[in-house]
Amino acid sequence: MALLEVENIDVFYGDVQAIFGLSLSIEEGQTLAVIGANGAGKSTLLKSIAGLCTPATGEIRFNGERINDVPPHRRVPLGISLTPEGRRIFPSLTLEENLLVGAHSKRPGYWNLATLYETFPLLADRRSRLGTNASGGEQQAAAIARALMSNPKILLLDEVSLGLAPVVVEQIYSALPAIVEQGTTVLVVEQDVNQAMKVSDRVQCLLDGRTVLEGKPSELSRERIASAFFGI
């Protein structure tokens, strides 16, 4: 049984439909990358899994249980944790406080302040800096660390590389193996296709709210991805 199954969901913002009959499934321990152009529906997919959007039709199952009607704050104790697009660090809290808030659900596990500072050394030095004063890279690292504080079964990462310098992206992605090593299932959303191919076991490409391509990175040619990505 897959850890997370999304089956045939339609998601709307008011009258605007963002996702059309999308399905997806991830086995425990796997890393799946969802790629796609601007507006493809990637963030909407992650928000639906985390509970911020509710699918009008279709089903989302976690560990075999239907979670469509579970509010976002009760999905965290189940083991679902989202690092949202734009990081959404709490500006008036220090970075360390941001991490501590992440532990609100008190799920036990490997991750705690000490292990996270080890994995993200750049946070250790900046722990008492206010969220609003942290750099983009520090905020992104803190956002991931904050999500890990709940020791999730599945970590949802939305556009980690957005707006960051390549070195910083490298630095942040270098933490991924340590996360996967703990048995955590990871769903990364990326516009940076190369980055996505490098870190994932499987890639799924969205276009206008539908899946247009999926497969193992090694089996997909650059041309097929490019044409799926841009819909040409």
Place this chain on the structure above:
Amino acid sequence: MQWANAVVQGVILGGLYALLAAGLSLMFGVMRLVNLAHGALAIVAAYMGMVLVNETGIPPFATLLIVVPVMALAGWILQRTLLNTALNRQALAPILVTFGLAVILQNLMLELFTADNQSIDVGSLAGASIQITPNIAVGVFPLLTFVVGVAVIAGLQLYLAKTTTGRAMRATSDDREAAQLMGIDHRNIYALATAIAVGLVGLAGVFLGVRTQFNPTFGDVTLIFAFEAVIIGGLGSLWGTLWGGIILGVAQVVGAQAFPSSGVLLGHIVFLLVLAFRPTGLFPKVVNG
């Protein structure tokens, strides 16, 4: 020397204003909700204290053990029922609902207690005072109110800064949706904040009822003074609210010294001057969310 006395009395009066304003400041800080029933709730607490003293004969300070928890519970229920619903409606709903609530409470009190002035009797404490200099005497009860006001602000600040729930409150205030992603149920956080705020307004109301005469319409000025303290001090800053209360108190008492019967007006004018020249308040929060 009478000016020095006016300043001292003003500062002490400011402690009461800070005490009244703390809950208003907290609710706005946590959920951007301005509770227009805040003043009416203070007067409800004052009547509650008065009835308890008159009917059961328990000492005035002991009424706090009943009034504060009852008000806190009322606040919790109020948030879980009316206010959380209002926050999910359009932007005007919370303002309209809390204003409607103020009208309801005020008129209920009018029906129950008439428009006559009342006060809570504290016996000899009411007249007790400490002579500081030959010309300056400070009432024991007002001084106690001031100390409680400072303690409440400090305690609240500490609670928000140091406790897990306080941190969750600040996080929810910064970004409600992101807080939900951390597993925080914002409706509980809001209910807790309102419980604390209304509990504190209960505390403030009893002190107000001892210090001055009150009647059901007194909620209006109570709300206005509390609001002025919050704005003068700067939105989102609890210490600012304390300073705002003190500045307002000093403006009123010194103003009344200079122009008898215009103290309140001069307090308003100081508020308007702050609004005109320092709209973010005199002690704004360093971070704005």
Place this chain on the structure above:
Amino acid sequence: MTSASVTSASSTVKVRRSTMASYIALAVSIVVVIALAIGPFAFLTKGNQQNLVTLFIYIIMGTMWNLLAGYAGMVSIGQQAFIGVGAYGVVYAADQMGVGPIAAIPVALVIAGVIGYLVSFLAFRLSGGYFAIGTWVIAEVIKLVTTQIQTLGAGSGISLTAFSGYKPALRIATVYWMGLASVVIAVAVTYLLMRSRLGTGFTALRDDPTAAATLGVNVTRSKRIIWVAAAMGCGLAGALLAENTLRVQPDSVFSVQLTATMLFIVVIGGIGTIEGPILGAIVYFALEHFLVDLGAWYLVILGIVAIIMVLFLPQGLWGLISGRGRISLFPTGYRLMSNQASTTPVANASADTTA
């Protein structure tokens, strides 16, 4: 996103305008106004006329508060300031400037407008709920200052004497006709204002503040125009109040209860429509007559009804009658009360600061 909401905003306006129902409504309104105008000659007693002036005042008050809250999103709890200014203004102009009771009304209107314009610079520094209390403080200041002025009777108030040459019947009818004219003008101006570019600007603003800003909708300027218009409208209501009762007392003309009345009228009738406040004023006026024996319980009940309406029937009675806004007699193409998707408080706060 940007282009989508803008097209929807302008198309809403086009679709809703000038329906069959609106022509009928216009015709009926004209007939009613004419009938009311000849009323004093035919079927209205002096008492009726005075009561109707009270109703007219309620309609104006509701319409003005709706203009602020329903169209421009500004909840003011300080509109009593302008009622008071209008009331004192009319007495000052009629008796002390000696312009007579009729010309005094426009003078009072101008005074209210000027004061409204000036205080807007203070009030507009606040937003949302704090704007509400801020306007209340301003009203208190205006009241306290007024009670310092000896020539205006200080704390005890002042009587209007300019009508002393009039026979009672003529005086009452004069006030009545001025009241009727005032209602027609207040409603018509509000209607035209909301159908103008200003009104459509607010539609765009409600749909998407950022997009409206990039479109060049000057939010603060538009709000200030509405604010001054509402100040003048409330000044008009205050002027009529003074002429109808011949006596102005600071505690009553500056009472926050007047704004509570406006709120009840608008919430009960239906916010964000032209028809709502008119209907709300009629309902409020009738309830006040029938429930006068209830005393303060009356306001308790009204408060409860208002809260229930805000939460569960935000379109008000008019929304109920018109099938949630599908029929519109005076279409302005604007509905404020459509449920917003829950925005984060942060987003709310930043949108509000434009005020």
